[in-house]
Every structure is written in structure tokens, then in C-alpha cells.
Amino acid sequence: MSVDVHLGDQEGLDRDRRYLRPVAEYDSDEVHLSVYSWLESFEAWATGMSLCGGSMRQGPLPEGTAVTCSGCLEWRPKCERMLAPDYDPADDDPEALRAKLAVLREQAEASMALLNEFATLADVTHKYRAMGGHDALGENLSCPGCELAGRVRTHLERYR
Numbered sequence: 001m002s003v004d005v006h007l008g009d010q011e012g013l014d015r016d017r018r019y020l021r022p023v024a025e026y027d028s029d030e031v032h033l034s035v036y037s038w039l040e041s042f043e044a045w046a047t048g049m050s051l052c053g054g055s056m057r058q059g060p061l062p063e064g065t066a067v068t069c070s071g072c073l074e075w076r077p078k079c080e081r082m083l084a085p086d087y088d089p090a091d092d093d094p095e096a097l098r099a100k101l102a103v104l105r106e107q108a109e110a111s112m113a114l115l116n117e118f119a120t121l122a123d124v125t126h127k128y129r130a131m132g133g134h135d136a137l138g139e140n141l142s143c144p145g146c147e148l149a150g151r152v153r154t155h156l157e158r159y160r
Contacts, residue, residue, distance in 0.1 A: 003059035005044030021060035033072040051075040
């Protein structure tokens with residue numbers, strides 16, 4: 001059986017990306033999944049081992065061929081995510097994920113503290129209508145509402 005090493009080009013695939021494609025096993029009718037990529041050194045599109053680790057015939061089966069290997073099907077979601085153009089390897093790194101979580105927790109705590117201050121200021125201005133308004137303040141006094149609004153804007157810009 002001959003393999004068309006330029007099939008990926010005919011299908012309009014991007015040589016800089018890798019794709020999951022169905023492949024055939026040597027001594028079985030079982031259909032597996034393999035990474036299909038452009039190999040610059042051979043100037044050819046090629047498939048590798050199956051996701052489950054078996055050795056496969058070279059070249060992909062037609063797109064849409066049903067995959068029957070349960071091992072490959074188990075690995076499919078993770079591999080599809082890893083082959084996506086916007087994939088960030090840090091998304092699978094436990095240390096990087098813990099660091100992101102710590103930042104998110106810090107942001108949530110800071111947001112809650114700011115909201116609590118806002119609620120307190122709202123209570124004060126509700127009880128004392130003359131406080132907080134520009135007309136009720138002397139020339140050199142700052143408006144607590146304006147000060148809080150500035151802090152809220154700074155906070156929102158920082159954590160966007």
C-alpha cells in the first residue's frame with residue numbers, strides 16, 4: 001500500500017499544526033488515533049504511534065472513520081486540548097495551576113474587601129445625607145465617595 005505523503009497539503013492542513021487522525025493497526029481491523037503532522041526533514045505528512053501506544057500503518061484513514069480502540073478514545077479529549085492552537089502547556093502544570101489559583105483567591109479577597117467598604121460607605125451616606133456630597137464639603141476636604149470610586153476603578157483595571 002502506498003501512502004500519499006502530501007495528503008495533508010491537499011486537505012489544506014497547516015504545516016505548523018498537528019492533528020488527530022484515525023489510523024489502521026497492522027494485524028487488526030481496529031481503528032486507532034494518531035498525531036498527524038508535517039515532518040520537515042522528510043518533506044512529508046506522517047502519522048506516528050497510536051495514542052494507546054501501538055505501532056500503526058503509516059498514513060491516516062479517511063476523516064470521519066470511526067475509532068474503535070477504547071484506549072485511544074480515553075486519550076482523545078486530553079490530546080485534542082493539547083493540539084488546539086490556543087493551548088498553553090501551563091494549563092496542565094500543577095504548579096502553574098496552583099499559582100493561578102492563588103492569584104484568583106487574592107483577587108477575590110481584595111474584591112470582597114472593597115465591596116464591604118463600598119457597602120459601609122453606602123450605609124454612612126444613607127444615614128447622613130449631608131456627608132459624601134460635594135456641596136456639603138468644605139473647600140479642602142475630599143469626598144469619600146469619589147475616593148472610593150477611584151479605588152474601585154484602580155482595582156478593576158488591575159484585575160481585568
